Amino acid sequence: MNKPISPSLRTLGAAIRRHREAAGMTQDYLAGLVNYSNGWLSNLETGQLCPQKQAVIELEKVLGLPEKVLLDIFDLIRYEEPHPVISFDRYIDAESRAAVIRQYHALVVPGLLQTPDYARALIAAGRPSARPETVESLLAARLERQEILARDDPPTLWLVIDETALLRPIGGPEIHRAQLDVLVEAAQRPGITVQVIPLATGAHAGLTSAFTILSFADEPDIAYTEDHQRGHFQERPEQVHGWFAVYQALHLVTETAAASLELIKRTRERL
Template identity: 35%
Template sequence: MQEKDGMGEISPPPPAKRQPPTVRLRRLAAELRHLRQEAGLSQAEVTEKTDVNLATLHRIETAKAKPQLRTLNALLDAYGVTGNRRADLITLQKEAKQRGWLHGFEADLPSPYSAYIGLEAEARQAINYESLFIPGLLQTEDYARAVVRGVRPTATDDEVETRITARMQRQALLESDTPLRLWAILDQAALSRTVGNDAVMRDQLVHLSRQAQRPHITVQVIPFSAGAHPGMPGSFIVLKFDADSPDAIHIDSMAGGLFLEKETDIQQYNHICEHLRAIALSPTDTAALIASLREDY
């Protein structure tokens, strides 16, 4: 039922609230932008090759609009995309409005175009809670190799090295002129469990200490003395983007990587982050604890 204003006229309905882009749509936008750049084409050159309107192309590449299938095919033709990669992008287009996403971690997942890696590269900040491991962005190569071999005992040498290469490449996000801001919260168990051997752990803790001194990286440890806490059910990452783009929550599991996008889930995990930061040691006390544990190795 429409409302009448004070003059007896029918007031127009309020404008519909624009839905924020889903993880799928953001990934599709990022991949299309990367494909254009790989092809060495400007947006203007793409419009000449495809007849796709410049404003439309900009909206597609910034996840403000879902491309129609014929538009997507025209762009993929211009970029020379074929085979499985093309099929994957068409699937993304068809499912772009769906929220929540369980993406299986197959052997070839760690590529520049995998779901999580692509989103992480678009984020401006990551809040990473880990209960059992050092966060991937802060791992040394030897520690990462020991983790992958331990977690995936049936993986081939090639599969292990593919994952290690991807993990090391991800760390470039911390080295750019506008680096990713990382807030890492670790349970003390992640520091106390020997991964690899004593030498691997000693080098890892030295590296963690050095990284924690950088202005865009904050490290806090939740000591054993804190008792039970909300992070104990498992690790997660909150990715934060520009102000007009909602956060994305990523949870790793043996079944795959689960993206959470509901507003209630985002609020819950941000609240958990606040609680974990409050009960964790300060960055200064964390540095002292890491130095103490390092002596054990």
């Protein structure tokens, strides 16, 4: 069995291709500059080959890039077994390239649909010792992620949330109401589906972990989970299949999209 392409190798290859094209270079030309074959560079750009560190340094030089633009990505590769620990920047890059984003959250509204005030309250609560400027910096990064939904070719977004997320008054009543208003509006947009697991369901497959499955136009699917301190990509086929199985199990206990929208509206009206 072939070893699956690692997320960081995929990210490194995509970065090299992007910078090569920005410089107006063909694969043949760039490969010649670093004394490698066109096949080597093609495999590198598609994430199927792990280069030597010196080759990455040479690529930075001939592409005219600042030092460590590519090396910082390369250095992540050694941490990717068995459950690669990643910086959140790597997740943001993958999320921005995804064609379909499937997410499940039990406790809060997912970040892609959070209002600024709701997100700020969550960030501050999760980092009680953070300075205000740190909170604002993290908030800006979260809001920037939401820009993918305003693109001409936005990803398809499938969200499953527990009713608990609708009921928790993050930030207080006013912020809570505003967040539900945004969720109602988003649930009616083309390309966004929001489904709710009602409290009456009781035990279900998603009580222990939030997760995301990213699907791409020309790359294998990957799953992403995170804990309080770090995030993890899970890319092996059996891992991704396992998370798809959980996602499908959750769909068996959700309300339909139409019924979920009415549930969100009723929750908002009671506030």
